Amino acid sequence: RKEVEQDPGPFNVPEGATVAFNCTYSNSASQSFFWYRQDCRKEPKLLMSVYSSGNEDGRFTAQLNRASQYISLLIRDSKLSDSATYLCVVRPPGGYNKLIFGAGTRLAVHP
């Protein structure tokens, strides 16, 4: 079983749509959780951290369910510029802050 598993995608949605990505992680002792965004042939960039109480940043909402070991990302009112691969990332316990990545879910927003 992979340490971090994500929806396989790709997701093809029209502008203005709401899209949700899901992710599960295997290590219940994992400490920190993130969503990264990666554009084609670019480096991963932090989109947002995910907190236990859930958090929102503009059109983006992240949720964490520690009991189910489940993380989600909701994007409202999708823009063309949201097209990218979204990576679910977990920081394991005692890992000197190394990051464990999911394989990513590709999002394509079309006009």
Place this chain on the structure above:
Amino acid sequence: EAGVTQFPSHSVIEKGQTVTLRCDPISGHDNLYWYRRVMGKEIKFLLHFVKESKQDESGMPNNRFLAERTGGTYSTLKVQPAELEDSGVYFCASRPTGSNTEAFFGQGTRLTVV
């Protein structure tokens, strides 16, 4: 402020040759990480330096890979001899001291072994 820079951006080498990748972290960042993404797979951790010391090299695939960070500044990752399965994108990331600081990634080196 300059970000994490990696050199070269692309490298094509023949099986059996040696390649050295370089990473210049953001100035002042003590933590430096190497990651790799092979085609169709997730980005995977290779190793972590704190200054010049290796803190965790549990992700290094085998002894054909050697990472160094002399003086605690830039780092090199040498693959010798390269094999076909080493092809992929090698990312470097750096992070300042502190448990909740963000890691910043370089644009990666795309390595193709033919």
